[in-house]
Amino acid sequence: MSGPAGEEPSAAAGAAGATGGEPSVMGEPSAAGRFGDFGGRFVPESLVLACEELEEAFRSAWADPEFHRELDDILRDYAGRPTPVTECPRLSERLGIRILLKREDLTHTGSHKINNVMGQALLARRMGKGRLIAETGAGQHGVATATAAAYFGMECVVYMGAVDTERQELNVFRMELLGAEVIPVHSGSRTLKDAVNEALRAWVARVGDSHYCLGSVMGPHPYPWMVRELQRVVGTEARAQCRAILGGADPDWVVACVGGGSNAAGTFSGFVDTDAILVGVEAAGGAAMSHGVPGVVHGMMSYLLQDEVGQINEAHSISAGLDYPGLGPEHAHLSAIGRARYATADDEEVLRAFKLLSETEGIIPALEPAHALAWVVRHAGNEIPLGSTVMITMSGRGDKDVAQVRELLT
């Protein structure tokens, strides 16, 4: 093992619920919820108790084999796990590097988000809570949470910026179809960051019967840790599947797109103790890690898109799912210690990658993971040496994006 991860005992051991001692890379955060300088719990007193109660409940559930058994059954029988790792022979030939895809696009609802929401809903039920609160930007996490609520027979309330409810009418309808109530948020810029604030407020107001099902590896402790653990299944499966395909070897590169960072965190957790180079790819117009500054938002210390007077800037890209103005604190830490690299892809190369994968492999990707592919395409044969093996997490399928891409290409 190379790099700063080398001095750590074992990422896997740290993940299972070790207490005290030095936090391992992608193991548990510190008691204060810190990943190095990042993370923490920057919330008003009224939210501290809710976060503490949630942390305790998750800690106990995650150490309980019965909880894992039940979650694994749900992920297998309802969500469609395990998802395969697919070789891409034609694309590989074109690029001169060997491409493997981890197929989260094949899950029920079509993205990795299902792993997080089914885990949190199961946890909510264990906590005796029958109501889920969620924030959503483009609507994908709202739809996923509404799906989980329907599965568990729970009430579901989704906060969504008023600008987004107009832009994403179809997803509003989907959520309502699934039995959820969608509440448009009219404060601030009336987009995702305001929806998160509103959802946090709504949680405090009804913490007795409600669980806040946060959508990525962000927010106050324990969310970044808990959501990464719920997405760990992506990396754990992929690690074993790659080894089976590669005769016991690991990929040279592991690449995933980063919005808040949950599919990347889940993927990286499976490979952090290998020699693989880990790369997180942000949208050029929403690159909190690449173009942001450290700061506090939504209860965490991380990198943010912020102007000179500390106002959060909005993220803009072709892909609404990557338009979060910050990213998870653990990514800020992985970058700081040099264990993962963060890069960007712009709209134009993303569109080309979207077409390329569709034509060469018969897989229409979501625009989010098309960012990861676009970065790989740009670097194949230069930074990524010819003959390398690259695993990319295909975080979701492209059906939701086809109409938009059609407009952009014609």
Ligand SMILES: *Cc1c(COP(=O)(O)O)cnc(C)c1O
């Ligand atoms: C929501 C979403 C993302 C971005 O979220 P992360 O937390 O960064 O994983 C990426 N890909 C797809 C398909 C999504 O739906």
